[in-house]
Amino acid sequence: MQVKNYDANLHLESCTRIWREVSWLPDWAAGVAAMERYFSDNPCLVVEIDGVAEGMSVAVPGTIRHLGSGIPFLAVTSVTVGNAGRKRGLGTLVTGEATARGASEGCLVAGLGIFEQGYYNRLGYGNGPYNRIVTFCPSDLPRDLPYPDRVCRLGSENLDEVFSNICDRMPCHGQAALGKSFYDAELQWESKFIGLGCRNAEGLLTHHLWYSPSGERGPHRVAWLCYRNGPELLELLGLIRSLGDQVDLMMMEEPPHIQFQDLMRTPMRSMRMLAGEGKRVGIRSVSYTQARILDLPGVLGKTSLSCDEVAFNLSIHDPVSALISGSYGWKGCAGDYTVVLGPECAAEPGHTRGLETMEAGIGAFTRLWLGVRQPSVLALTDEVKAPGALLQRLDNVLRLPEPRFNCDF
Template identity: 40%
Template sequence: MNIQVANYDSDRDLEAVKRLWHEIGWLRDNSETEQTLLQTELDLGPVRVARIEDATESIAMGANAILQYMDSELPLAAVTGVGTSWVARKRGLARRVTARLIADMAAEGAALSMLGIFDQGYYDRLGFGTGSYDHRVSVQPQDLCVPLPQRAPNRLSSADWEEMHACRMRRMKRHGYVTFTSPTATQCESIRDDRFGFGFRDKANEALTHYLWCRTDDFESGPYHVISMVYENHRQLLELLGTLKSLEDQVQLVTLFEPPDIQLQDLVSRPFYRLATLNEGKFGTGIRSYAVWQARICNLHACLKETRLECEPLRFNLDLKDPIAEFLDDTQPWRGVAGQYVVTLANESEVEQGNVANLPTLTATVGAFTRLWLGVRPATGLVATDQLNGPPELLTQLDSAFRLPAPSWDWHF
């Protein structure tokens, strides 16, 4: 069987990609709106395809983004979509085309890669490690204990995507936040007809300062699902929550992701009463937690260079395993980050290739080490559930060094 992984070619691949998107349910119909969405997604960033006997049967799409690592920013290869047609399943195409996309973006400077997962385990074989939990809150607007806005919000529509993106670039950022560099990323979220928003503007210059962007299948009763909640400070956050509360006379339920640093249960009236009486069905309330994203380091030197920890200098050997090379052609210039390293963690961390005989050794897959580095879980916990091991004293020291807030990706993709 002749399998070829290549750059996307619109003239050659577009019709096959349309068929593929229909088969996997990414296109709802053949409307102009859906065709615009497909083309906009393809224009967002690099795209790689896999062909079987010259027929395009698998696709991986990427976009350039920025990851907030504490006070630093790192170039991120975001994998925005991976799909395989009905007739090409279980042949390894998705992993091969995704590996090629990551390798190409890493060779161009991406320090790490991130993606949303359809389920856990599949992307582990490309070196990805599971991220932290997202808390999805479903609440009746009438139960939000926040003041109503003192001013009316502005309506936002799909025509406002450029202004929304500019606002998003200025938003409050926390550890782990993803920011797409191209405004096309925000445009992709605004194309479908079930999307709408509310925003507030600066009184002096009329610039959009904070907004909600939502979707729904039922405009009359909801639920209204908040896709993005963008703000520069917590006062603006409360004004956005107050806007949701103002819908209480008609909308039965809103769902939103809990922002970092905030415990939304503090702002919900009688959450356990609602959980006992309305915990199922279309309007079920509650808080559900899932880890739906994964990440992996692509450039260890770039990531450690931006690692500034409040700890005594800690030096150790790192024996790093990276399975992605199995899915790459021998001609690829970037083949993962497997190797022997000497790591120094401090206010100015660093890494170099090699091994020092009298230092303790940490053995880890790149996915497990990425989780440690991001602060998803401590070393002593990863030993129990992931592929990471080392002397107990070193593990305890790593726990103390990586005392980071839980990473939150914020921009879901």
């Protein structure tokens, strides 16, 4: 099986068929042109059977924020295999090769959305933080939320300003920022998407939301809320509240900067309420995004922690090398390192005599670095082994804020 770069002349028809078979385009008429651009404008790989593309992956470069640092990032935004090519390793191969290609082009961390836990763990990915999906009645939000003076409508023709607003978002630890090509597609997948925003006196788009309505009463699904500060976030929630005379339910990922339950007037009673079949009000947590470090010295060279230094030996296992061709010259992160965590973090090849040693899978170490869970917790449930004293010291050092990707890649 050979992986190739996507070439529209050769692969458009077969790749379009793959997407038809997996039903990934919610609105074919509206989204097909965006889909074609999405294949062409991003690193897209295909794998052929008998000269016909049966598997494909699309990846979008960007950055991921670790505390105050921006780190080159690759989101593998889609992995799809045609119905005639399943269970032959195509999906695994195109994901592994997309990851390797990103690493060879300087991305230091990669992330992706999962269909199930385990599949991408085989390529060294580890679970990200919980995504908290809030389903709520807009009219249950407080009456005193501010409502914007003026609301403007946004559509795919506003891509430039929508993207520029997204680039200015209020930051949070773990936030992923992807390139414009990602939003070009997001704005066009569905004709029914509705964008609403607010401008300042100079006409600059300052905050907006993008959502997909469902019928008259909802649940409407908010794809994202984009704001530069807390007051703008509250104004967007006020805007959502204003829909509550008509819309019974909205769904969205909890904004990273608030605990959404604080805003619900009767969260317990609402949780017990059924608004209709499959429409339960409440907050559901699941981790459907994973990440992995691609270059350990590169990532730690860009990491700074406000703590006393801790040095230790680290032996990393990385299963990816067995599942990729190696043609991009990247074979994963497996090996022995001496790691220093502190204001200037570092990873040097080789162990240092006298230091305690941690053994970890690269996915588990990524979770530790990102702050998904403390090292001592990962030692219970993931691939982390270390002496208790070292785990305790690392627990003290890695007191990171809850990471949030804040991007549905």
